[in-house]
Amino acid sequence: MASKTFHELFLDELRDLYSAERQITKALPKLIKAASNTDLGQALTSHLDETRAQVDRLERIFDSLGEPPKGKKCRGMEGLLEEGGEHMKEVPRGSRRDALIIAGAQRVEHYEISAYGTARAWAEQMKHDLAVSLLGQTLDEEAAADEKLTKIALGRVLGDGVNEKAEKGGGGGDGKKSAAKKKATGKRSGERGGKRGKKSRKKKSGKKAR
Numbered sequence: 001m002a003s004k005t006f007h008e009l010f011l012d013e014l015r016d017l018y019s020a021e022r023q024i025t026k027a028l029p030k031l032i033k034a035a036s037n038t039d040l041g042q043a044l045t046s047h048l049d050e051t052r053a054q055v056d057r058l059e060r061i062f063d064s065l066g067e068p069p070k071g072k073k074c075r076g077m078e079g080l081l082e083e084g085g086e087h088m089k090e091v092p093r094g095s096r097r098d099a100l101i102i103a104g105a106q107r108v109e110h111y112e113i114s115a116y117g118t119a120r121a122w123a124e125q126m127k128h129d130l131a132v133s134l135l136g137q138t139l140d141e142e143a144a145a146d147e148k149l150t151k152i153a154l155g156r157v158l159g160d161g162v163n164e165k166a167e168k169g170g171g172g173g174d175g176k177k178s179a180a181k182k183k184a185t186g187k188r189s190g191e192r193g194g195k196r197g198k199k200s201r202k203k204k205s206g207k208k209a210r
Ligand SMILES: [Fe+2]
Pocket: 021, 024, 051, 054, 112, 142
């Protein structure tokens, strides 16, 4: 059985990440278009810029190791992005779709945090100093992006978060449009009131405990 060296395994990790980041670069513009919440749109747009810089960082790492930048199809990321795209189609544009965009984007961030954490640890082990520093920078960005998405979902910055709005009836994004839609969909939200009300109270008390 062919056995790979630790260095080759490290290169495989980098190739997986390179493929993942390039898939994300293609997927993010679609998510930005699909988002209604302004904060969410801005967060995704700034993360698209960061993601492009992360691709550059990986290329610098390959270069420092004397390897051509090459991806190895990351099927994990392919699955996450495909599933997220399918889920989004289940609800119309508005708060519920925003909640799904955040849910999908956070799955992606957690995948990246895990993969970059491993890659950086391995780079440390092998004393690839430049790689340690560049992978660390990206890891910090991924963690910050994840945190920002949590804030947008829970509304710790300003007013209600996306999740709260989605639970209230899943109307449109922001402002007047949203209010008008809520009126129009009021009856339907009312019909679901009973059970969801209980769930909502449970969630809220859970939130306080944290
Ligand atoms: Fe990334």
